Amino acid sequence: MGTGRGAGRGVVMVDVARTVGVSQKTVSRVINGAPHVRPEIRARVLAAIEELGYRPNVAARALVMQRTHVIGVLAVATSLFGPASRVFSLEHAARQRGYELALASLPEVSPDELRRAIHGLLARGVEGIVFEVPNHLIEVDDALLGGVPVATSVGQIPHVARQAVIDSSQAEGGRLATQHLLDLGHQTVWHLAGPPEWDAARERCEGWASTLAKAGRQRPPVLYGDWSARSGYQLGRQLAERDDATAVFAANDHQAMGLMCALAEAGRSIPGDVSVVGFDDVPEAEFQMVPLTTIRTDEAIISHAVLSTLVALIEGREPALEQVEVHRELVVRRSSGPPRPTPSGPP
Amino acid sequence: MGTGRGAGRGVVMVDVARTVGVSQKTVSRVINGAPHVRPEIRARVLAAIEELGYRPNVAARALVMQRTHVIGVLAVATSLFGPASRVFSLEHAARQRGYELALASLPEVSPDELRRAIHGLLARGVEGIVFEVPNHLIEVDDALLGGVPVATSVGQIPHVARQAVIDSSQAEGGRLATQHLLDLGHQTVWHLAGPPEWDAARERCEGWASTLAKAGRQRPPVLYGDWSARSGYQLGRQLAERDDATAVFAANDHQAMGLMCALAEAGRSIPGDVSVVGFDDVPEAEFQMVPLTTIRTDEAIISHAVLSTLVALIEGREPALEQVEVHRELVVRRSSGPPRPTPSGPP
DNA sequence: TTGTGAGGAGCGAAGACCACT
DNA sequence: TAGTGGTCTTCGCTCCTCACA
Numbered sequence: 149m150g151t152g153r154g155a156g157r158g159v160v161m162v163d164v165a166r167t168v169g170v171s172q173k174t175v176s177r178v179i180n181g182a183p184h185v186r187p188e189i190r191a192r193v194l195a196a197i198e199e200l201g202y203r204p205n206v207a208a209r210a211l212v213m214q215r216t217h218v219i220g221v222l223a224v225a226t227s228l229f230g231p232a233s234r235v236f237s238l239e240h241a242a243r244q245r246g247y248e249l250a251l252a253s254l255p256e257v258s259p260d261e262l263r264r265a266i267h268g269l270l271a272r273g274v275e276g277i278v279f280e281v282p283n284h285l286i287e288v289d290d291a292l293l294g295g296v297p298v299a300t301s302v303g304q305i306p307h308v309a310r311q312a313v314i315d316s317s318q319a320e321g322g323r324l325a326t327q328h329l330l331d332l333g334h335q336t337v338w339h340l341a342g343p344p345e346w347d348a349a350r351e352r353c354e355g356w357a358s359t360l361a362k363a364g365r366q367r368p369p370v371l372y373g374d375w376s377a378r379s380g381y382q383l384g385r386q387l388a389e390r391d392d393a394t395a396v397f398a399a400n401d402h403q404a405m406g407l408m409c410a411l412a413e414a415g416r417s418i419p420g421d422v423s424v425v426g427f428d429d430v431p432e433a434e435f436q437m438v439p440l441t442t443i444r445t446d447e448a449i450i451s452h453a454v455l456s457t458l459v460a461l462i463e464g465r466e467p468a469l470e471q472v473e474v475h476r477e478l479v480v481r482r483s484s485g486p487p488r489p490t491p492s493g494p495p
Numbered sequence: 496m497g498t499g500r501g502a503g504r505g506v507v508m509v510d511v512a513r514t515v516g517v518s519q520k521t522v523s524r525v526i527n528g529a530p531h532v533r534p535e536i537r538a539r540v541l542a543a544i545e546e547l548g549y550r551p552n553v554a555a556r557a558l559v560m561q562r563t564h565v566i567g568v569l570a571v572a573t574s575l576f577g578p579a580s581r582v583f584s585l586e587h588a589a590r591q592r593g594y595e596l597a598l599a600s601l602p603e604v605s606p607d608e609l610r611r612a613i614h615g616l617l618a619r620g621v622e623g624i625v626f627e628v629p630n631h632l633i634e635v636d637d638a639l640l641g642g643v644p645v646a647t648s649v650g651q652i653p654h655v656a657r658q659a660v661i662d663s664s665q666a667e668g669g670r671l672a673t674q675h676l677l678d679l680g681h682q683t684v685w686h687l688a689g690p691p692e693w694d695a696a697r698e699r700c701e702g703w704a705s706t707l708a709k710a711g712r713q714r715p716p717v718l719y720g721d722w723s724a725r726s727g728y729q730l731g732r733q734l735a736e737r738d739d740a741t742a743v744f745a746a747n748d749h750q751a752m753g754l755m756c757a758l759a760e761a762g763r764s765i766p767g768d769v770s771v772v773g774f775d776d777v778p779e780a781e782f783q784m785v786p787l788t789t790i791r792t793d794e795a796i797i798s799h800a801v802l803s804t805l806v807a808l809i810e811g812r813e814p815a816l817e818q819v820e821v822h823r824e825l826v827v828r829r830s831s832g833p834p835r836p837t838p839s840g841p842p
Numbered sequence: 843t844t845g846t847g848a849g850g851a852g853c854g855a856a857g858a859c860c861a862c863t
Numbered sequence: 864t865a866g867t868g869g870t871c872t873t874c875g876c877t878c879c880t881c882a883c884a
Contacts, residue, residue, distance in 0.1 A: 160875060171848045176877060184846055201641060206620040207557035208875035212853050216554060226583045227778065229576075236573045239598050248597060248619060251586050272595060273553040294548060377782035405779050412784040431574065435724035435753040437784040507854060518869045523856060531867050555854030558874050846884075856873090863867075 159202045167196045179204060210273070217247045219458065220269035222262070223280040226253045228375055229430050230348075230400065230447070231280055237451035238278060245459050250274050259287045270294055276458045279305065282345040299458035301450050303347035312457035316450045316474050318348050321443040322355020324478045325397045325425040328441070332423065332486045334395035336365045340383050340407060341372050342399035349375075352399050352427060368393070373403045380406025387422075388414035394422055394487045401426035401433045401442055408438060408483065419485035429479055439481035446475050506549045514543045526551060557620070564594050566805065567616035569609070570627040573600045575722055576777050577695075577747065577794070578627055584798035585625060592806050597621050606634045617641055623805045626652065629692040646805035648797050650694035659804035663797045663821050665695050668790040669702020671825045672744045672772040674710075675788070679770065680833045681742035683712045687730050687754060688719050689746040696722075699746050699774060715740070720750045727753025734769075735761035741769055741834045748773035748780045748789055755785060755830065766832035776826055786828035793822050 161179075165172040170189060177185050178193040185193075196202075210216045219242055225231045239249045250272045252265040262285055269277060270293070277293070279286055279300040288298075289307040297310035304313050329337045339356045342349030353370060360367045371386070373379030380403030387393045388411050398404035404426030411422055418424055418438045426433060429444035453472040460466065508526075512519045517536060524532050525540040532540075543549075557563050566589055572578045586596045597619045599612040609632055616624060617640070624640070626633055626647040635645075636654040644657035651660050676684045686703045689696030700717060707714045718733070720726030727750030734740045735758050745751035751773030758769055765771055765785045773780060776791035800819040807813065 162875085172875095173849080173877080174847065177847095180877085186846070189846090201638075203617055203641070205558070205875050206618070207554045207563060208853090209877080210554035210853095211552070211558050211855090211875080212877050214853075227580060232579045232583070233574060236579070236600050239600055240602070243599075243615075250595060251598065252590075253583050253586055255587070268590075271550055271553070291548075294550070377779035381782045402779050402782075406782040408784050409782040409786065432724035432749050432752050435728045435749075435756040437755050437759040439756065509854085519855080520857090520870080521868060524868085527856080529856095533867070536868090552854050555874090556856080558854080558876090559856050561874075844884100846882100848882075849880085851877105851879080853876090853878105854874105858872085859870085861867100861869075863865100 159200045160205070161202070164193065164196045164200060164202050167200065168192050216273040216275055218250050218272065218274050219247050219455070219462075220250045220252060220272070220274035220277040221280060222252050222254065222265055222269065222277060224254045224257045224282070224285075225375070229402070230375075230428060234280055234447055234451055237448045238280075238455060240448075241452045241455040245455065247275075247455075247459065254281070257281065257285055259285055262286070262288075263292065266292060270296065276462045278454055278458060282343065283347055284345040297458060297461035299454045299461070301454050310461050312454070312461055314450060314453045314457065314472055316445075316453075316472060317476075318351035319355035319358070320474075321427055321445065321476045322352040322397070323359045324355075324476060325427065325443055326356045326359035328478055328480070329395040329397065329423055329425060329484060330359070330363055330365070332395070332484060334423065334487050336360060336368060336395070338368045338387060338393045338396045339370050340380055340387075340396060340398040340403050341370050342403070343374050344372060346375075349399055356397055373399070373406075375400055375402060377402040377406035377409070379403060381410045383407065384410025385414070387411075388416055391421075395425075395484075396422060397425045397427075399427055401428045401430045401440060404433075404440055404442070404483075405436065408436065408440075412437075418483050420488060423484040423487070425484055434479075434481065436483070438483045441481045441484040442479050444477045444479050449474055506547045507552070508549070511540065511543045511547060511549050514547065515539050563620040563622055565597050565619065565621050566594050566802070566809075567597045567599060567619070567621035567624040568627060569599050569601065569612055569616065569624060571601045571604045571629070571632075572722070576749070577722075577775060581627055581794055581798055584795045585627075585802060587795075588799045588802040592802065594622075594802075594806065601628070604628065604632055606632055609633065609635075610639065613639060617643065623809045625801055625805060629690065630694055631692040644805060644808035646801045646808070648801050657808050659801070659808055661797060661800045661804065661819055663792075663800075663819060664823075665698035666702035666705070667821075668774055668792065668823045669699040669744070670706045671702075671823060672774065672790055673703045673706035675825050675827070676742040676744065676770055676772060676831060677706070677710055677712070679742070679831060681770065682834075683707060683715060683742070685715045685734060685740050685743045686717050687727055687734075687743060687745040687750050688717050689722050689750070691719060693722075696746055703744055720746070720753075722747055722749060724749040724753035724756070726750060728757045730754065731757025732761070734758075735763055738768075742772075742831075743769060744772045744774075746774055748775045748777045748787060751780075751787055751789070751830075752783060755783065755787070759784075765830050767835060770831040770834070772831055781826075781828065783830070785830045788828045788831040789826050791824045791826050796821055 161175050162172045165175045277298045283303040286305050299312040301314040301316050326337050341353045371383045384407035426440050426442035429442045433440040508522050509519050512522045624645045630650040633652050646659040648661040648663050673684050688700045718730045731754035773787045773789035776789045780787040
């Protein structure tokens with residue numbers, strides 16, 4: 149049963165036309181700002197629209213225009229700060245450009261789930277898809293996508309013709325963090341990486357590795373987490389046992405928090421015994437019990453760039469930019485400091 | 496000129512019908528699982544659909560069915576953990592019921608922005624709206640909503656006929672937290688509340704106040720924050736100066752983190768000098784340098800309840816439940832403990 | 843001519859109704 | 864008379880064509 153009608157309880161364009169005494173086409177012109185309508189008629193039409201509470205029917209418009217103005221977003225791990233905030237800034241960017249988002253957040257990260265989700269998005273008539281998933285998962289091709297363009301900031305997707313890849317140069321952040329710790333006088337820097345399937349994790353790791361290499365420092369083994377505070381804690385327990393680790397760069401703030409928790413538990417002081425640098429500058433990083441030194445990124449810029457290029461592809465233009473200048477900034481707080489002067493002997 | 500078409504590059508139902516050699520109507524029947532189609536024909540139609548890569552046109556379907564199956568979500572403060580995770584679980588709940596979400600996240604919280612956002616959602620043809628905003632903002636009425644039903648877990652909305660309010664009994668969490676601290680032996684409990692405009696903040700505060708009252712304890716003044724770690728820190732600096740505050744219940748984990756930061760900065764130990772209890776159990780609460788005692792809630796249940804009732808309203812049924820049994824659990828970690836024995840000597 | 847408006851076709855799918863077995 | 868399946872119309876809107884100032 150149910151009324152089920154989304155808006156305007158059956159008031160349609162022709163009703164507006166009739167109350168004003170013009171043709172339906174004229175009302176259409178007014179709504180779409182088309183020319184050839186006298187100002188006086190325009191005003192009367194607008195008044196009638198207001199009075200009747202008329203709202204255009206999106207479905208009818210989409211049908212005839214062959215456009216839905218819907219962009220799909222495929223996201224995983226939306227419980228994490230980064231992915232979640234990216235979805236919201238994508239939504240914001242989309243709305244600014246006259247599009248809306250269709251969200252598909254994957255509960256599990258499997259190629260099969262991904263295919264299903266893509267099917268779902270296409271069924272909803274999306275005109276483009278943004279991938280916010282680790283790109284090892286993305287086993288897609290043009291056949292599956294039905295020619296719909298895609299965009300991502302997580303790295304190139306194979307076998308897809310119409311795609312825009314935004315290189316957000318995450319490595320730069322890794323360099324900043326690592327160099328900061330070296331500048332403080334640490335011999336070398338350990339790294340709690342994110343999952344290597346994530347492009348962002350690989351790039352941050354690469355920035356770390358290259359900085360160490362350039363400084364001619366020895367590179368400790370990479371410890372891989374999964375972005376969670378828990379994984380940071382678990383890896384941190386290993387690190388806490390060895391006293392040659394005086395500086396650690398964690399791939400995100402939550403892993404850094406877990407690390408600090410493990411260090412505190414082991415009785416190691418921050419930054420006295422171990423300096424910690426995170427990545428993201430989540431709002432609460434500043435207010436940890438030891439305020440966290442971290443890398444701040446303007447994620448909104450990346451989202452806007454991703455959306456711009458995708459919209460360009462959708463509208464048949466060549467995407468303007470593929471490299472976006474992202475402002476990355478080191479925010480120094482209390483979790484990083486110079487190493488303790490080494491006495492000649494270990495404890 | 497872009498192609499702009501969302502799916503299936505122009506393959507429409509008639510094409511499927513022609514390749515099989517049946518009428519368009521028969522294909523429609525197969526797709527919608529309608530009766531009166533021989534299994535053999537059904538199989539051939541399905542095969543043709545697969546082969547041609549046919550995808551139903553959502554706009555056309557929506558037009559003729561007078562249904563969009565879109566539910567709007569109006570959210571603010573999506574940078575916070577709570578609102579963000581609620582949006583995602585709403586999305587999940589909606590998808591399970593065959594609906595999709597249209598998201599409108601408000602950058603600023605003003606009644607004017609809210610009206611604009613509602614207009615936007617209605618223009619997108621939403622069949623119902625979920626409010627995830629502090630309810631003091633919600634100045635709406637049926638005229639503005641055009642008769643679209645609403646649902647919320649943030650409290651009753653005045654002047655709206657078709658609405659479902661889910662009472663998630665947040666007060667219970669406040670009681671659990673406060674009682675826990677009293678049970679540990681604290682004389683009384685301070686409260687860092689959330690912004691009083693939020694129903695959730697008021698309820699948690701009420702749970703705290705009533706527990707103190709029932710125990711016959713003196714009630715310290717309420718300190719109001721804004722959910723952020725920063726506000727927790729600022730209020731915490733005030734609290735850190737007075738040594739009669741031995742136990743604090745913060746309205747969410749992030750305020751609790753800020754509080755712990757301020758306490759640590761002031762040299763007060765946790766839980767030795769001050770016990771802290773949060774609310775939400777964000778994933779990193781367990782891995783703070785002093786792991787945070789907090790209240791865990793199954794937010795997903797609330798979201799599902801909100802969506803169920805809204806869908807019931809949309810489909811013209813009477814909503815089944817308005818009160819939902821939410822599992823709230825005290826998670827005891829290291830940030831709470833017994834008070835230090837007072838030097839003057841207890842009785 | 844140059845605005846300014848009306849009328850009609852059709853987008854893709856589903857429902858009412860009819861025509862065969 | 865059931866079960867099948869086809870035909871025609873309709874949803875609300877935009878574009879095209881054409882009529883009138």
